[in-house]
Amino acid sequence: MNGTAVRAVLIALVLGCMLVTCTAGGGLYLWARQEGLNPVKAIQLRLSLARSDEALNTPAGSDPTTRRFTVNSGDSASTIAANLLADGLISDSGLFVDYVVYHRLDDELEAGTFFLQQTQTIPQIARALTDAASATIPFRTLEGWRLEEIAQVIDSNPLLDFSGADFLAVVGPGGTIPADFKARVGIPDTLSNGRSPSLEGFLYPGTYQLKPGITPEELRDEMLAEFDAHVTSEFYDDAAEGLTMYQVVTLASIVQKEAVDLDEAPVIASVYLNRFRLPMRLDADPTVQYALGNTRDASTWWPSITQADYYGLDGLPNQSYSTYLNEDLPPGPIAAPGLPAIRAVVQPAETQYYYFRRGCEDDNRHVFFTLDQQADHANFTCD
Template sequence: MVALFLTFALLLLYALWLLGPTGKEALVRIPRGATGAEAARVLEEAGLLRSGHLFSVYLRFSGRAKRIVPGVYRLRGEGAFRLARALTGGEKPLSVTLTFPEGERAVDYARRLSGAGLDGEGFLRLVEGPGALKPPYVEGKTLEGYLFPATYTFDLLATPEEVVRAMLRRFEAELTPPVQRLLLERGLSVHAWVTLASIVEKEAGSAEEMPFIAGVFLNRLERGMPLQADPTVAYALGKRLPELSRPAGDFQVDSPYNTYRYPGLPPGPIANPGRAALLAVLNPVRRDERGRPYLYFFHARGRLYLNTDFEAHLRELRQRYSSP
């Protein structure tokens, strides 16, 4: 009897040692839908547990296995019971929340990701060569334009693929049945829609201007006129708008993105447009109160000026820029 008691005591002590503190600290990721055994394996491989199997048994019999919260945790090996509590609501998973503004390029988004400690370089490589990740509606080689600008929350170990997939899912949420019907009515492919919206996004000073600018560009496309959009030249040269120089010959650059030299839409989006720009292309203001099509616009002193003929456009340009 004494021997049996001693054996039981030794086994109990051994089990407690296996479930006890290891003194290590690690950043671990518990996948969504992970079972107790899978979570235990993650902790054991990180050195936070001595026996993942024993821990998974404890999770199952304590009822905690079904309450595991997925995410990234910074944990210390303070024993199985504290670890179980941490994974089932005792600690909040670590995450980072980032806002990606409308009108920025993929390279700008990559910098934001890198600044938050995520893999910005890997993100940019995936955007530029998406492979099997590329949706069927993307006609170009890259995902530029389809990375929907919004606020996202990622865990600290989010991979480039997870980030890109989140942005594509958010873009696809904009492809509602009413939007798809409008695309059919307007004779626009998703690619043309996003490409034009990206130019509108970069040209507009506000959301209120977007339907008018979209109307100008749609009227020009309909007539075979070049868009003559400065942001497309900036994109072709990898410059910002204020850096463009006519004396330097920037507007003569031989690029399919140069809408001064080549009529029609450029090969693909030049930025990632937001909802306002996307909707403006589908709901443009194309004519003035007399039914004449808008064909020209410019900005002066923070205001948008529209015209239906070139001579009137030139007169107003001279007037607005010569007046004090």
């Protein structure tokens, strides 16, 4: 092969290599391209993320506990990454920075308070940190809880900035009740036992998403707003024979504690309404439990009771709530009823029942009795 031919072959090889290189480089650029990033930087970051794909999508740990995390104004992506690493929320700060820079999230990371979990991946945490407004504190209360039980849940939630005692000071006896709400539901200025009213029974049970930094007053207002949202005007219109909503909720709180199976709630409500109208004492066991509270057993606010407890509450602060010792309704609600219990009072079953006992089957159902069956009720056994 002469010199001219050799040069031609070499030129062809060089051009071929250049073509392959350009083609491969162009494909690599297209694969890694990210608007706003230098092409070389984009390729570097994309290669880094591809090599670390498993680590990127593996949470830092298995603890599902929600943790408070704060981003301060002016914090850079590197600072945020270092703080996340220190809090055990990520396991690789450099990988976090690479991710947010490549996906152009570094300028979208917001200052604020966030609630994160160790079980979240880097992409999930990065996206969460771009929206401070969506950060919320999960909070849940259940039907049939009294104020002290809500306070206990507050004390068990490290994300709240106040204690259960702080909340009780706002919603308990002597706390400030919003005037419009007080007038609407008919809360009296002074209870029948001479004590100041509280919001027992009116803090609507449910699941809430609270904003960071919420105050006890704001939590009170959110729960009252939920009560108003669910207990609509039809409930006021249907309230039986002139009962105020305060009386409805008071009776519904008893029904809530008695009706384990809520399909029985309208019948149980009819029993208490029949006794109330006669009138005769309600003789409701939950009111005795409320009066006892945790004085017997510090681990529960709803202790088991015996017949000896019906008339053995002397000296207890809440003995006036016992419907075995006192005529009429108790001074106020004993717990927070759910909507089915409230509806059962305003739309009760039409019955001639005045008594009920728990049945013999292990299913929480009840057996009901008329006035003529009083002796059957008194002598009822499962033997």
